[in-house]
Amino acid sequence: MSRFLHAFAIALIWLCAVFTGGVTAQNAPQETPDYKTWEQLADLTEKAIDTGASTNEQFEVLRQSVVNFRARFATVQSANEPRISALKRQIEALGPVPEAGEEAAEIATRRAELEGQLQELQAPVQVALAAFQRADAIVGEIDSIIRDRQTKRLLSLGASPVNPSNWPIALKELEHTFSNLSAEISLHKDPERRRVLRENAPLVLFLLTISLIFIFRGRAWAGFALSRLRAMGGRGSGVWRFLVSLFRIIIPLIGVAIFAHALRVTGLAGERINLILDALPVWAAFLLGFRWLAERLFSRDPDDALILLTPEKRAQARFLLLLLSVFLVVRGIIRLLLEFDSMQPEGEAVLAFPIMVLIGVTLACIGQLMRGYVASDGTEEEDTPRGTSMVRAIKTMGTGLIAISVIAPLMAAVGYSEAGNALLYPAVSTMLVLGGVAVLNRFAADVYGLVTGMGVQARDALFPIFVGFFLLLASLPILALAWGARVADLTELWSRFTLGFAIGDTRISPGDFLTLVIIFAVGYGLTRLLQNTLRVSVLPKTQIDIGGQNAIVSGLGYFGIFLAGLLAVTGAGLDLSSLAIVAGALSVGIGFGLQTVVSNFVSGIILLIERPISEGDWIEVGGQMGYVRDISVRSTRIETFDRTDVIVPNADLVSGTVTNYTRGNKVGRLIVSVGVAYGTDTRRVEAILKEIVEEQPMVLRNPAPMILFNNFGADALEFELRMILRDVNWIMNVKNDINHAIAKRFSEENIEIPFAQRDVWLRNAEVLKDPVSR
Structure with missing residues (x-):
């Protein structure tokens, strides 16, 4: 059996033991x-x-x-x-x-x-x-x-496989093993066994037929299923291809298992043959699994390939992975044969060395392909941060595989076979695990695209990144076991984790932390739900203005989050009294280092309670004028008339000078200035201007608008139209309409609006004469 399969099985057992053990420990009486x-x-x-x-x-x-x-x-x-x-x-x-x-x-x-x-x-x-x-x-x-x-x-130095004196020992041991296997086969060729074979012959033939059909027709059935699933919709094609690819290895694997059972039914299998038959499905799983992984990583379809190389290099990569699986299966066969009879270390080292060299050469070729990887698929461009990191990771892995494929066989050749094995085969396992994580991550992205309707675009979404992170985290126990960690090491790490850590006299366990997170999440969700209910259903039916509504909703959010945190700490049973001294010392540092942030936070609370400004108000502060769009705990966002956002610290709004044009009501005054030529009848101008103002629907009748003969100007008789508007937000529109009306009426009444005229006097005019004429 390979080290990778052994590590994977132990990891699954360990995970099951952890979760079931944790539940049992919680439910068991003390x-x-x-x-x-x-x-x-x-x-x-x-x-x-x-x-x-x-x-x-x-x-x-x-x-x-x-x-x-x-x-x-x-x-x-x-x-x-x-x-x-x-x-x-x-x-x-x-x-x-x-x-x-x-x-x-x-x-x-x-x-x-x-x-x-x-x-x-x-x-x-x-x-x-x-x-x-x-x-x-x-x-x-x-x-x-x-x-x-x-x-x-x-680090122990053993027999060197390149030493010619060890070769006869290996041949002799191998000959002895095959002779014992042959003797076992011939031992069962007796009349009783032949009678059993004749009686079970129909069943054996039936099982063999079924197994061969599954082995040779499984891929064709899976291809037919893929064509039918593709007809269901293109958005889930990635999901269908993944599922069908699994059936392409599951169906033949079932056929191999049936084939091994058929050979057992013959009654001719002895102890050694039964061990080989037990291992036969495992070897088949290796061959089929490697082929499946190769087709997923280096698919013939460019849209489905995870590592996009040229078609020739992808074909080469698939062949190398298949060749690697063959070498690993041969290694498994040799290890199984060595288990039949006790073999001397010299013979074992000699027999294992050629397979190690072949695996090393294959890994070096794969590493060379990975070193030449360049993102050219149009989605992972090398000049993007994500594409650059992916290219760098693949190239680094290729360099590592090349180095390991050279170092491990050299160490085994010197005599450090254990160290070489501990370096080469875990590298193979790591490559397989990371490849499997990448394939499962792509499958999760395709499922997400099918559910959300995003299709292939879901592969670039944020969800697959989180899934990949958790898959990589879940693969860490398998990688640790593959690199020589014991199951006891993982269980010890888990026990240390479950014990938690101490803060003062309080010990915080993962259960306490989980309780804290759940209570806070529930409180946070209820707070947001109550905020949304008030904002949508309750407050709009009251007489409270929009600014007051926003202040109530924001204040409720702050209070709800604080209460949720307090309930979470209390519900988790955390005693933080021992942190009082530490918190007191930290508060001094926070007071000096974050005094501006604290000042803005307190100012934000004051703004929400006192409400000198509210959302939707038209204000002017620090030379910036616009509408208040959002008041947060640290700053206030103002949208100017240029449609740009200005972020103003809350402390400036509380301690500085702020002009609020719409505080409490929207009534505001508009002043329009106009000049007429000297000699114009001023009473007539006053009457015309009064008519123009009274025609404006936005101008209030009480208080009545005023027409003032304001000044005798240098160029004109200056008048002012002063009026109170119902809504000061319309001040520019009203001023525009009034100016248009004044220009029209003055033109009709032949009233002149003068403009400044200047006489230019030139001194020394003779210098301006044409020099040619002079």
Whole structure:
């Protein structure tokens, strides 16, 4: 079996154990640990550590038993936590013990009772804490011993496969293995076995026929299914191709499994043949899986290829991946044959070395293809940040594969076969896992495109990026196992994670954090729902202006978020009192370093409560004029008449001078100036201007508009039209209409609107004469 398949299987088992174990641990009743049994186990384990004579398997068994006890001790430590906290609060409520003078008898008696109950509840916790620390130390010592042994095994110098003296040993061992296999086959050629074969012959023939049909017709059936699914709609073509590609390997794999079962039914298979038949579906899964991955990564269809190379290079990459799967299957066959009979290390090194060299050469070719990758698919252009990062990652991986394909065989040739294996085959596993993550990420993007109707454009959306991140995170345990990590290492990491971390006297576990997030998310969602309900359904039916409505909605949002955070911390059971000193020290730094931000925040609260300005008001501040569009906790957004947004800090609006043209009401005054020529009848001009103003529907009749003969100007008799508008937002429209009306009436009444005239006097006019004439 390959190391990758073994690592993948262990990872799945580990994940199932983690989730099922976590549920069981939460639902199981708390029991007092058997400390007597624990002491015996701890003494036995410590003696085994001191002697160092136990094997890794024995240490793993002892370690698992210690870990089980450690989990119980951790549970006991938090068993009486609510009651202990309640007793501590009661003792604190009694106040400190007086330094001078006697305490009241009633208080002293009550204090003694509470302290006695507290000691009684803390006793099992303290015992469990001591046992937990001892168990944790034992686990650490066992892990250290096993890691040291693994390191020594990797760095141990063994037999060199290029040494000709080791070749006869390998040939002899291989000949011995095949002779034993042949003897087993011939051993079962007896009349009884032949009778069983004759009786099962119809079933064997039927199973063989079915298996061959599945093996050779599976891809054709899948292609037919793809053509039918494509007819259902083009938007889901990527999803259909992925599903059909899975059927192309599942159907032949079922055929191989049926074929292996048919051979078992013959009754001719012995122990070794049964092992080969058991491994046959696994080898077939390798061949088909590699082919499937190659067709997904380097598809013949450019629109479906994840790594877009030229058609010739994609064909070459598919061939290399298929060749790599063949070499890995051959390696699996050799390892299975070596398991039949105990083979000497020299023979094992010689037999494994040619396959390692072939795999290394194949990896080097794949790495060379990846180093020559250039994004040219039109969607991942190399000059974009995403395209550049993808190209760099693929080229870096190609360089790493080339380096490993050279270093690993050289190490094995020298005699460090374990180190070479630990370097080469995990690299293959890493390449496969990352390729699988890329394929699943593309499938998730296609599903997202099918559901949302975005189609192929969904591959560039944000959702596939998050899916890829979580897929990569989920693949980390598999990669760790492939590179030599033990299942115990992963479970230890998970146990450390579940224990959480301590802040002062408070320990925050993942469950507490999850509770905090859920409560805050629910509170945040309810706050937004209430805000939307008020904004859409309730407040529009009241007499509150739009600015007041926005202030109510914003204030409710701030209060709701603060309340959600407070409830989340309380609901999670977090005691943050121990952080009071730290928070006090941080507040000083925040006060100096973020005083501008805090000032703007407080100013934003003042604006929402006092409401000197509201959303929709026409204001002028700092030389900027426009409408208030949004008031946030830090700044206010003003939309100018040029349709540009100006972000003004709230502190400037509170401490500075602000002109609000529409505060409280929209009534405003308009002044229009006009001049007429000297000699014009001023009373007649006044009457005409009054008629023009009174014709404007936006001008209020009370107070009445005023026509003022304002001044005797240098060039004209100057008049002013002063009027109050119903809505000052229409000031420019009204001024435009009035100017047009004045120009029209003055033209009809032959009233002249003068303009400035100037006489130019030239001194020394003789210098302007033509020099030629002079």
